[in-house]
Amino acid sequence: MALGTFLALTVAYAQDAAKPQRIVSLDLCTDQILIGLVERRRIAAVTHLAADSAVSATPERAKGLPITHGVAEDVLRYDPDLVLVGPFGVSATVDLLKRLNKNVVLVPQAPDLDGVRASMRAVAAAVGEKDKGEAVIADFDRRLAAVPKPARAGTVSALIYQVGGTVSGPGSLADATLRAAGFHNMAMDYRLTRGGQAPLESLVARPPDLLVLSSGIGEYRTALADNLRHPALQALRRSRVSLELPWQLWLCGTPEVAGAVEVLAAARVAIEARSR
């Protein structure tokens, strides 16, 4: 029995040898996909954000992993055989690592749900876990398919309203999440075709059916969060349906996006039932 386990482990290890074994991730989004795909011992370092519950969807899974601060010298300490970077990586650092012949893989930011699948496939291919990647994507698609569809798409509106009055417009993952949940994104009605800052007055004059706020944002000490405490917004929240959603769910193109779609779709079903 013990021998069998030993043999199985040895075989598994031999198969693993061809796969990257000391992976460093320099982007919050690749951190999260990586943690979901490979064994912890193959992760050399992730960013400090991966364990930050304010931005990471899976902070508890990143606890205890070594942390890199993303500058080339710090990355080299881990002698990585794979470096995962995102679009917000410092390009000077990435160039330097490439010049040093490090295996650097850039994973683009996911602008929509297809982008989420592409990100997961890119990471899975880089770490040599294609099958596991496809399994994760299949599960993601299953969850999305199970979400109740609206009778007529885009009749119920929603707005994602954040710190400083920032709203997510078309071309963002947040917008794709809203649409996947069967909503019309109200940002378009405020002429914010690419997102931006929505004046509170627009919100009050033409409120969305559902106001989506980010939970946990109030913890930040910032003057920009004043808009979330504004009496006009508080009044709006008393008179309209609003929802606090952890923004970690759609900040990155990870399988967690499906969770955001599920919560939003449930809110839409409740609004439809009320107006019927």
Next chain:
Amino acid sequence: MTAAGADTRMPPSMLLGVLAAVTAASFVLSLLVGPSGFGFGPAGEAGTLIFWEIRLPRAVLGALAGAALGLAGAALQGYLRNPLAEPGLIGVSGGAALGAVLAIHLGLSQAVALALPVGGLAGAAAAMLAVVSLAGMQGGAVTLILAGLAVSAICTALISLALNLSQNPFASVEMVFWLMGSLADRSLTQVWLAAPLILVGLALLLSVGRALDALTLGEDAARSLGVDLSRTRLAIVAGTTLAVGAATAVTGVIGFVGLLVPHVLRPLVGHRPGLLLPVSMLGGATFLLIADVGLRLAQPAVELRIGVLTALIGAPFFVWLVLRTRGELTP
């Protein structure tokens, strides 16, 4: 000023009356303009909310901040007899922003709401004292501007340090808020916090009018006319600190208003720096209200920042002023 110029000037009471009417009209105009359309907001509950909770605080803060900046600029220029003195340029606004940033990021303003404006005026006071001790109360124009530049640079560096250390994901956007102020989506809460301190500051600054008039005759003559110079100085420092510090704590740095407004209005009052004080106060309020109306009319769906607009108008004016006074400035 030629005699003919003096003849065409309005009597002070009439000038102030006209300016007050223009300011009041700008205030009403500011209440009428917004992304939801011209008028006092849509009918019903939404309209009430828009008028009382969104447009009113915006107009009140615009008027108060503009008045504070215009009046402080006129008082500083009159007292320092320096055409370039202005709260933004001499670092007072930067100090106020730093004080407000510290109050927020150390969590003081969460514990006691009043910590925000108090932080702003503590920062303004510190910057003011630093500049005055660097340049001296009677230092030349160039020394004062250099001292102001140094203090502003230190304040900007410390603001970015505080925002960096706070590790909040919005730090870079917040930096823009503090450096390029905004009147957008401010609430009555902020008005109540800042307004009393701004009003006390305005009253203090208005009280030095007679002293500034006497000072045009020189310090000795002013003293013989019974002007208490140290009291005048205290009133100007405290008034600027209170008015600009409290305003900046809730709007961020709005530059160049204190430079532009007194210079544009000076021809209306001639060589009477005392009269220039109330004139610049009303002019500053009008300028900021109209600029804010312009922003909302030009691009109703996107919030442009008022500090960007005042800098776009004020900075070229500053260049022109430097060119005009170059002869006087060269040592």
